[in-house]
Amino acid sequence: MRSKTNKRYARRNSKLTGWRLFGIYSLLLVISIPFIFPTWWMFTASLKPIEEVFVFPASLIPNDFQISNYAEVFRLQPFLRQYWNSMFIAILVTIISVTISTMGGYAFARISFKWRSKLFVVLLSALLMPAEVTLIPIFRLMVKSGLSDSFFPIILIPAFGAHAVVGLFLMRQFFLDFPAELEEAAEIDGLSRWRVFTKIALPLSGPALASLAIISFLYSWNLFLEPLVFLTEPNKYTLPVVLPQFTDTYGAPIFNVQLAATSLSVIPVMIVFIMAQRHFIRGITMTGIKS
Numbered sequence: 001m002r003s004k005t006n007k008r009y010a011r012r013n014s015k016l017t018g019w020r021l022f023g024i025y026s027l028l029l030v031i032s033i034p035f036i037f038p039t040w041w042m043f044t045a046s047l048k049p050i051e052e053v054f055v056f057p058a059s060l061i062p063n064d065f066q067i068s069n070y071a072e073v074f075r076l077q078p079f080l081r082q083y084w085n086s087m088f089i090a091i092l093v094t095i096i097s098v099t100i101s102t103m104g105g106y107a108f109a110r111i112s113f114k115w116r117s118k119l120f121v122v123l124l125s126a127l128l129m130p131a132e133v134t135l136i137p138i139f140r141l142m143v144k145s146g147l148s149d150s151f152f153p154i155i156l157i158p159a160f161g162a163h164a165v166v167g168l169f170l171m172r173q174f175f176l177d178f179p180a181e182l183e184e185a186a187e188i189d190g191l192s193r194w195r196v197f198t199k200i201a202l203p204l205s206g207p208a209l210a211s212l213a214i215i216s217f218l219y220s221w222n223l224f225l226e227p228l229v230f231l232t233e234p235n236k237y238t239l240p241v242v243l244p245q246f247t248d249t250y251g252a253p254i255f256n257v258q259l260a261a262t263s264l265s266v267i268p269v270m271i272v273f274i275m276a277q278r279h280f281i282r283g284i285t286m287t288g289i290k291s
Contacts, residue, residue, distance in 0.1 A: 108168070
């Protein structure tokens, strides 16, 4: 008798759980519409003739598919070269930022040295200074150094500027919760501080590293002001600089071609986030591993 009652409760609970999940997913689907619609409109509008782009109400599917918009992207600009420029710069900035921020964050979290807290506050104060304030001095420095109209300032500014301080802060917060017992056990086994970092701490910091890599890649990929100031040759432009330059002979924007170029430019961002979204969410939500 008791087993039958338990089976009834189990069936009832499974039905309630099923309806609850259905309600949750339905609510999430409705909430996601305002976020999905602009992206869907961008992709579909990139396949429309220009006179159909701003038709109201907006159509979710093009009436006349115009694939030639994507061919125009490569005809009007050296887009493949500019695409490579953005990819090369973003990957290099990500590697440098992750390397420096990880080592600096571990040092500030796990190594005791004189004036550690004061130096960390000084670094955080860099976040209070807008990038526009330092842009002119950096520009004059690059001109005198002969590095203007090159990729050096586009790489060095994000990798060593205020954005690097954000990465350092993120990694420091992660390593603050790193179990001291693991370090002590490694030191007893004869590992140096560097090997403790590379063999113990670094492999366990995957979620934080993924979060930092995504943030650094997105920041560099979307960088607009610095490339606009330092670069003058179209072959060296990055995507954020070139996207507004798809215009006709009168200077009017060719919106369907611009949207086609924008659709191509978001593909790497979507791929990076989809591949690392689980680690990204874990790295953001947790401050570190608990002992």
